[in-house]
Amino acid sequence: MQTRNKFFDDMSQLMTNAMGVAQGAKGEADNAIKGMMDRWLADRDFVTRDEFEAVRLMAQKAREENEALKARLDSLEAKKKPAAKES
Numbered sequence: 001m002q003t004r005n006k007f008f009d010d011m012s013q014l015m016t017n018a019m020g021v022a023q024g025a026k027g028e029a030d031n032a033i034k035g036m037m038d039r040w041l042a043d044r045d046f047v048t049r050d051e052f053e054a055v056r057l058m059a060q061k062a063r064e065e066n067e068a069l070k071a072r073l074d075s076l077e078a079k080k081k082p083a084a085k086e087s
Helices: 006-043 049-086
Strands: none
Touching: none
């Protein structure tokens, strides 16, 4: 017959309770830090990834349109120069 030692039972219960408290404290600390970071980021003028991507795509489209217009202008200027020399 195996006897249980009250001291070890109490220590086991104490450690179990301490782990539960520690896990709860960790969760609260994580939430507090996340809240502080969210508030800090909200106070700054950061943009979201979606907003950044939208502006990046607009800039890319504008560059492509500028390149197309420059090519068209170069072509028109090239056509005009020989005609100007003939007059």
